[in-house]
Amino acid sequence: MGSSTDDVATRSAPATPPTRTASTQRDGEFASIVHESEAVSLIQERLRRQLDRAAAERAAPNQPVDGDRGVKNAFWLLLGPTSQRGVFLAMCKRREFWPRIRACIGSPPFSFLRPEDNSILNAGGITAGRVNMASESGIFSSGEIGGGQFVDVHDRRYVWVADDNTHSTAIPVRRIRDAKRVVLDVKLSRMRTTERHEIMKRSHGKDATVHYPRLGEKISLIPDAAFGSDGLSVTVRTVESKGLKSPVARLYCTTL
DSSP, X not given: OOOGGGOOOOOOOOSSOOOOTTSSSOTTTTTTOOBHHHHHHHHHHHHHHHXXXXXXXXXXXXXOOTTHHHHHHHHHHHOOHHHHHHHHHHHTTSGGGGGGHHHXXXXXXXXXXXXXXXXXXXXXXXXXXXXXXXXXXXXXXXHHHTTOSEEOTTOOXXXXXXXXXXXXXXXHHHHGGGXXXXXXXXXXXXXXXXXXXXXHHHHTTOOGGGSOOOTTOEEEEEEOGGGOOOOEEEEEEEEEESSXXXXXXXXXXXXX
């Protein structure tokens, strides 16, 4: 489990598959979006709208305005790392985007940026105390995963990183269905340290809410309700922790 910024773990497992009603998106809002180019166009338009809204309201740097949360969730739900980087770098050419990054995208370092992108902007100007624009590991942070593109019955949250469906132009939650091998980042959900220790003690470390998926484990992934689609299953082949005490890990899986 992980670093100081990611030092979180999970809640107890629900008896039935969790719902995704906490999302700011309406159920099925993105059901009609198939290709990543459609998602990119949608997010670019929403970002431009947020810049116009912030200007009209004379919002201070990093001050949220209505609609920011929705565009941030769409950015992390709809796009994979390559498209995220492309959208972000294109928007960075507009100076008026810089004060809106934290509200519309989040705080650096970002997993989708590469080492050569580190000097594109001053990370400390976006969030005080931050030094790097690009993360060292490339693994999603707990904040980036957020509610996840997928969730399992143990309330562990997942985002797509890559797969072997190399010819697909679909958004991550759709292209994964035709892949045989897939890479996912997983996050254990937040809970108090005392609660986590109590669950570990009571279950002798066997309760899945307090540990990463294990080798050979079969996971049923439930997509965010915004996609209005059925779930799918994967089998874990390799687990790579982000760091000591981190709630985040990278999984190398095969689909069922």
